[in-house]
Structure formats: C-alpha cells, structure tokens
Amino acid sequence: MFLxxxxxxxxxxxxxxxxxxxxxxxxxxKFLDYSLSLPLFSxxxxxxxxxxxxxxxxxxxxxxxxxxxxxxxxEALKALWTGFNLKAVSAFRKLSAKDEVYYPLLLMxxxxxxxxxxxxxxxxxxxxxxxxxLLRKDIKKATELLEQALGKNWNNLRxxxxxxxxxxxxxxxxxxLSLQREVIREVEKAFRKEEERVLxxxxxxxxxxxxxxxxxxxxxxxxxYYCFRVVSLLSEGEGRKTKKVIKEAVEKxxxxxxxxxxxxxxxxxxxxxxxxxxxxxxISKELLCRLYIRLGMFDRAQELKPxxxxxxxxxxxxxxxxxxxxxxxxxxxxxxPWRCSSCGKEHGRYKFIxxxxxxxxxxxxxxxxQEGEYDYRLR
Numbered sequence: 277m278f279l280x281x282x283x284x285x286x287x288x289x290x291x292x293x294x295x296x297x298x299x300x301x302x303x304x305x306k307f308l309d310y311s312l313s314l315p316l317f318s319x320x321x322x323x324x325x326x327x328x329x330x331x332x333x334x335x336x337x338x339x340x341x342x343x344x345x346x347x348x349x350x351e352a353l354k355a356l357w358t359g360f361n362l363k364a365v366s367a368f369r370k371l372s373a374k375d376e377v378y379y380p381l382l383l384m385x386x387x388x389x390x391x392x393x394x395x396x397x398x399x400x401x402x403x404x405x406x407x408x409x410l411l412r413k414d415i416k417k418a419t420e421l422l423e424q425a426l427g428k429n430w431n432n433l434r435x436x437x438x439x440x441x442x443x444x445x446x447x448x449x450x451x452x453l454s455l456q457r458e459v460i461r462e463v464e465k466a467f468r469k470e471e472e473r474v475l476x477x478x479x480x481x482x483x484x485x486x487x488x489x490x491x492x493x494x495x496x497x498x499x500x501y502y503c504f505r506v507v508s509l510l511s512e513g514e515g516r517k518t519k520k521v522i523k524e525a526v527e528k529x530x531x532x533x534x535x536x537x538x539x540x541x542x543x544x545x546x547x548x549x550x551x552x553x554x555x556x557x558x559i560s561k562e563l564l565c566r567l568y569i570r571l572g573m574f575d576r577a578q579e580l581k582p583x584x585x586x587x588x589x590x591x592x593x594x595x596x597x598x599x600x601x602x603x604x605x606x607x608x609x610x611x612x613p614w615r616c617s618s619c620g621k622e623h624g625r626y627k628f629i630x631x632x633x634x635x636x637x638x639x640x641x642x643x644x645x646q647e648g649e650y651d652y653r654l655r
C-alpha cells in the first residue's frame with residue numbers, strides 16, 4: 277500500500293514538472309483592486325494543493341483522532357473484561373462524559389446502581405439502563421426513568437419494551453398495549469413474531485378481564501388467546517365448541533397454561549372437564565392433580581399421588597378427608613408449582629410475565645418446559 281502511494285506521488289510530481297515546462301506563460305489573478313501576475317503552472321499547483329492536500333490533511337487528522345479514541349475504548353474494555361474495574365470505571369467515566377452510548381458500560385464496570393449525573397444526555401440510554409438496574413428494587417422509580425427516556429427520545433425501542441413490561445406488571449394493560457403496538461411497527465423483522473405473541477397475550481388478557489367478547493385479538497399465537505376464546509364460547513352458550521378450541525391449544529403446547537388460567541377464572545365447566553379428560557396425557561401431572569382437587573374428583577387425585585410433589589400429595593389427603601380446611605388453605609397459599617426458567621422464581625399460578633425478572637413466557641410447571649410443551653420463550 278505504501279509503495280502504491282509512493283508511485284502515485286512520483287507520477288503526480290512528474291506530471292506537474294512536465295506541465296510547468298510546457299506552460300511557462302503567466303496569468304493575471306485579480307482580487308478586488310489588486311492584480312498579480314503569476315506563472316500558469318503555479319496557479320494549477322496551488323489549486324491541486326487546495327483541492328487535494330488540504331482534504332487529505334483533514335482526513336488524516338480525523339483518522340488520527342478516531343484511532344486514538346478507538347484505542348481508549350479498547351483499553352477500557354480490556355480493563356473491564358480482565359477484572360481491572362477501577363481502571364475501567366475511570367476510562368468509561370471520561371468517555372461517557374462526552375457520549376451517552378458508553379454510559380451502560382460505566383454502570384457495568386461500577387457493578388452498582390448509580391444516580392444520573394449528566395443531565396445533557398439526549399438519547400435516553402442512560403435512563404433506560406439505570407431503570408433496568410432498578411426493576412427488582414423500585415418498580416415505580418424504574419417506570420419514571422423509562423418515561424423520561426422516551427420523553428427525550430421516542431425512538432428508543434429498548435425503553436419502549438421495558439416500559440411495556442413494567443406497565444403490564446403494574447396492571448396498566450391499556451398503556452402496555454399502546455406501547456406494544458408501537459414496538460410491533462418498529463421491531464426488526466426477525467423478532468416480529470415474538471412481539472406478536474406478546475401483543476396477542478396482552479390483547480387477550482385485556483379483553484378477558486373487561487369481558488369484551490364481541491371482538492377477537494388480532495394475533496392468536498398465545499395461551500391467553502385460547503383461554504379468551506374458551507371463556508368467550510362458554511359465555512355465549514357455545515360450550516360444545518370449546519372442546520375443539522382446547523384440543524387445538526393442547527396440540528400447540530398451551531394446555532398447561534390454558535387449564536391453569538381457566539381454573540383461575542373459575543370456568544371449569546362440564547365441557548372443559550370433558551376436554552381435560554380427553555387430553556390429560558398431555559397435561560402436567562402436578563396440574564392435573566390440582567384440577568381434580570378443585571373439581572372434587574378426589575379418587576382421580578388419589579391415583580396421581582405417586583407422580584406429584586409431597587406438598588400436593590399432602591394436600592390431596594387433606595382435601596379427600598375434608599379435615600383441617602384451614603391447613604389446606606394455608607398450604608394452597610404456599611404451594612408454588614410454576615417456576616420461571618429465567619430467574620428461578622416460583623409462582624402459585626401461571627403468568628405471562630414474571631414479576632421478578634420481567635421476562636415473557638418463561639413460566640412453566642417445574643424448572644423447564646414439560647415434554648411436548650411448546651417452548652415459546654422470548655430470547
């Protein structure tokens with residue numbers, strides 16, 4: 277590369293010398309009231325310098341500045357990944373003072389919560405990452421920070437998704453829906469299907485909670501949609517059609533979630549029980565036993581005792597003997613068969629979003645999805 281540049285320089289110099297040899301005449305250069313007679317070749321040479329050398333010099337200086345900045349970033353990252361956190365904090369503090377994009381790395385290097393100090397940030401990145409560190413500590417403060425982030429930069433997709441999560445956790449489903457519709461429009465194509473599932477869950481849950489059965493969610497690929505569809509049919513007196521809907525849900529791997537939500541909604545009607553019996557081989561034994569207890573089918577629950585947890589087995593005994601109802605209710609409150617596969621938190625019932633880590637569709641009966649269960653976690 278160096279030789280090529282040297283050859284190019286020599287060629288240009290040779291052309292200039294040849295041009296100056298064959299063009300010795302002069303030209304008059306005028307500016308305002310001044311006039312100057314100059315050799316033609318010197319005018320051409322000056323033009324070449326101004327048109328080529330000056331931009332090259334500017335480009336070289338810019339590259340030198342960028343090279344120095346890249347070196348500083350590399351050194352800061354090297355310090356962070358090799359455990360020299362104080363050195364990394366010092367480096368990223370200087371970098372983030374001028375550019376907000378380095379602020380998350382500063383937080384990572386510090387390894388602790390930090391108050392926002394640079395109020396001149398305009399991208400909402402700092403507020404977003406600070407809020408993510410507060411998710412499990414102070415959900416209201418995290419919500420405020422994310423709202424501030426979007427107030428500064430409405431195109432911050434990460435902030436929209438996180439704020440949607442917090443609205444959903446706080447029961448503000450309409451706000452979560454509004455943001456999710458924005459997310460659907462902006463998200464990259466590769467992640468669109470996953471976000472459609474989130475919208476399906478939110479819309480279905482909202483319609484179910486408000487008992488609005490005269491319209492259906494736009495997207496249908498979620499357990500919440502099938503629960504909404506079953507309850508809608510039952511409310512309209514179309515119980516016979518529910519078996520077909522439940523069968524489809526079970527085949528798609530939503531069986532555990534749908535039956536648990538129907539139990540929560542107290543909609544275990546005869547048609548639902550018939551569908552349960554037809555698909556019980558594909559339902560978690562733990563959930564199946566719990567459903568039998570709720571339905572008062574204690575003989576069936578007794579048969580499942582060898583296949584369920586000790587806590588549930590004891591609950592079967594208490595429910596079957598109709599003794600110590602108070603103890604049974606206490607155990608029911610403590611019984612948490614659902615587990616988030618992302619953070620490990622145990623839940624007493626199925627939820628579409630974990631209230632500990634704010635991950636979607638990660639809650640299953642047990643630590644991992646059951647065999648045949650559709651793993652529709654978002655990654």
